[in-house]
Amino acid sequence: MKILLVAGPFISLREPYNGGTEAFVVELANELVRLGHTVDVIAKDADEKNLFQVIEFHESPLSMKDDSYRPCPEWLGQQHYQTLQYGLFDVSRYDVIHYNSFIPEIYAVGALFKTPSVLTLHLPPTEKFVLMYTFFIKHAPVVPIGISARMSKQWKAFLGSDVNVILNGIPLDKWTVHERNADGYLLWSGRIAKEKNVEAAIQLANYLKQPLRIVGPVFDKEYFRDHVQPQMNERIEYVSHATQQQLSNLVAGASAYLATATWEEPFGLSTVEMLASGLPVVGFTSAIPPELRHENVSIAVDSQDWQDLIKPLEVAKQSEPAACRDFAASFAMTKTSAAYVNVYERMVTKLRR
Known part of the structure; x- marks a missing residue:
């Protein structure tokens, strides 16, 4: 399969990692490649030793600072610019998209795509994430996955249905x-x-x-x-x-x-x-x-x-x-990746029927 993992265009996957989510994305992507899949990851950058390909959305050479309509500093304006490039990215080449992002605009754009998708719920529900993810799930063909029974139970209360669990893993x-x-x-x-x-x-x-x-x-x-x-x-x-x-x-x-x-x-x-x-x-x-x-x-x-x-x-x-x-x-990450592949294959098969 051709798989697209989404971290975020300004999210660095270089060590030392900012948190566990970045480590998870890197190790899952590497293990999926070892299993014979083609894997691209939307991110700012990653260490060269990795097996996957990084897809970069670059900053604009023009200033993205806004002092009038919706005031924002330069760095935030550039992040908005980078993220919205996802809407112009051709996702039709992928069999499945796997989202591991905390960026609202990613899901606003992703809701337009019809490619089978998986959403890993890495964080507990908050008002922001509940709105972001429920909107996304309403409009896109996506399966949410909790990383523990604790996450599954918490998110079920907001998503209205059972949330399958795939435990995180490490190499x-x-x-x-x-x-x-x-x-x-x-x-x-x-x-x-x-x-x-x-x-x-x-x-x-x-x-x-x-x-x-x-x-x-x-x-x-x-x-x-x-x-x-x-x-x-x-x-x-x-x-x-x-x-x-x-x-x-x-x-x-x-x-x-x-x-x-x-x-x-x-x-x-x-x-x-x-x-x-x-x-x-x-x-x-x-x-x-x-x-x-x-x-x-x-x-x-x-x-x-x-x-x-x-x-x-x-x-x-x-x-x-x-x-x-x-x-x-x-x-072990081998178990985690195998479980995700199983979900990917079920989604792709279902959409092709």
Whole structure:
């Protein structure tokens, strides 16, 4: 099949990724190519090592800033210009379009196309996304897919019908199993923002007098300045943003991974990545969806109090790296991609009847 994946014309797929969605798009596209399909991805750019082709919509050489009718800065005007080019793009060459975008104009334009489409629901329902996706589904031949039972249940309330689930996956061969460093530091990764709640990890580490490494881009500079930086000390280290290889290397010196988000994670790729590296995970149920929980290697407490992580952390540290890896193998990208291909083929067959 010829498959078009849509991230967005100003979305970079280069490492280090801004989030799990970008990592998912890259690894799904690569695996689909390995399965023998032709895959193009609408994005700003991607690392050259990838197997798929990037389709770029370039900025205009003219200024797109608007100071009058609908005032907007230059960067936003250029984003609008790039996105609306999708309406002139010939999608007839593709058997299926797979949307993984958070850009409203993409769906306004995509609603005009009659190519079989799949929409992966990467985020919880908000007023904006409900309006955006329900409009799209009303006008286009599209099947929505939730990345966890949690996402499926939440979106069913707004879409009015069952939402099938295809769990996210990772390429297992990218994550090396490391021997456990029982006396190593705790590890936390994610975007630095209030809802990700790195403060809980810091408080736990300080209480245990155990080192903590914090990895991730600063999304909320004020939050980082006011709530994270003041708690830095000789044990608490901010490593900044990291590639997947750099993160894998950090696992080698860690004893456990902390998942402390206070918002309900739609899936939690980082949890699977750490498990695949042999590192046990401890966190809150909000941060670890039911599918990713395990009584020994991925322990979730129904709480958002860091003190409730103390005892589970001791249990998790007794687990073997091989047990962590075995559980993570349930979320291999090979399974995820095969499930999506099955959906693609059903849609194409249905439309041809």
